[in-house]
Amino acid sequence: MNSAAGHVLFVETPAVRRKLRQEALAKWVFCAMAAAMVVPLLLIVGYLVVRAAPSLNLEFLLEVPKRGMTEGGIWPALIGTIYLVFISLAVSAPIGILAAIYLNEYARDNWFNRVINLAVINLAGVPSIVHALFGLGAFVYAAKFGYSIISASLTLAIMTLPVIIASTREALASVPQSFREACWNVGATRWQTIKSVVLPNSISGILTGVILQVSRAAGETAPVMFTGVVFFKSIERGDLFPYYLNEQCMALSMHLYTISTQVPGVKESIPYATAVVLLALVVMVNAAAISLRVYLRSRQKW
């Protein structure tokens, strides 16, 4: 009798069949959308690499542009981008992280801190071209840094700052409040608590947030073209320290724009190769961020 009753229990009624059909449909729709995201990426990367193939070699990275930028390599732009990214993050990461620690760990909920919060959110939403104009006015003219690496880097720093603050706060907030209370209960100050418990357990999230801004700083064209990046700058091939901070420099994003639209007769594979290098730079940085995150997360302790 029992087995008969069990048999009845598992019979597929029309309602059950409809439910299963919907389940299968839902799963395939979601899966298809997820796959649809991968397709364009593969197409873009594949197309770029194929078109760039004739120029992709080490020589292309280290060589300077030749014959009115129609031939040669991209070294001045590559090293310029590295300069800009490093200096801008050297400015925005410490300020952003320390500000986020204040906002998340010390600040009380009063009007002053609400104003700061509002400013951070709005600054993150400002279009990059507006940052560019601000940088032009503030650093190039008002601060008299001129069109220079320092102006362009500071503009990028302003642009990345709010995102670093937001991601750092997120990372800090993910540390359970009970850890802080346990520390306070034994007479630790806020700083002792932050130093020994909060930071060690949020550092992976904080660094990930910072590193992701590298790709943003490397890719943006608008903020740097008004403040310190030029069409062409003559430097030595493979020179690691070609620029002074008060000089103008080249950058990959700007260089790509220039050789694609402004210079006639560029060898066809060069713009594609430049794009591949820019993309590879960003992918490499992101991969580094992910592996760093995995490594630090594995050492995280709860």
Add this chain to the structure above:
Amino acid sequence: MVNVTASENHIEVRELRLSYGVKEVIHGISFDIRRNEILGVIGPAQSGKTSLLRCLNRTIDFTPDTHVSGTITVDGEDVRRVRNVYALRRKIGMVAPLPVGLPLSIYDNVAFAPRSAGLNRKGELDLMVEQCLRQAALWDEVKDRLDSLGTKLSGGQQQRLTIARALSHQPEILCLDEFSIAIDPVTTMRIEDVLKELRRHMTIILVTNLTQQARRLADRTMFLWKGEIVELDTTNVIFSDKPRDSRTRDYVEGIFG
């Protein structure tokens, strides 16, 4: 200097009121806690038990928008006027309802408070850590793996680790806030034995949801309800057939409400 006459009141609470925003949760309570006694605090949720403890060690300061009035004195000093709150908090050990092993090694969990207070000599720290873990009845289980993470211990072990940490700053007062909520009865009994040992040189405030726990351990028991003291008397009276307030009897017999 503190002028304490022995066996006087260790803590005195006078007309303590506490509100979160506009909602008052403690409505002007007054009571004393004697030196080296175990005071049981019983009462249903939302009756202000935890808030009371947080007023005592001033961690209430971390909650925004709170208002405290009245006085709490510890050894004759008004805690709300204490400038060095860190010293105050070290004087009061606090054990939270859910065990919190800090994401540090077992050793560092216990050494955290002494280090925060500036003690750094290895030998003294070693001694201190061992002594506290022994007092919390955890030493035998962890002595071979002091370097492993406190968070990897079982719930009951973590709670004993929490107690060891609370003892590590050599408090004179130990507050336990429903410490047995997340641990099994056997471990609970072991910790209760520890408390019986500790009371010889400590004043203990035992907030508990288990009325029988207060009955087993407390010298006096306070029944707190909706931010007011219904009754505070020796444990024998509270758990007898006729406490002064009929609500007390209803609560301890479980026919409340």
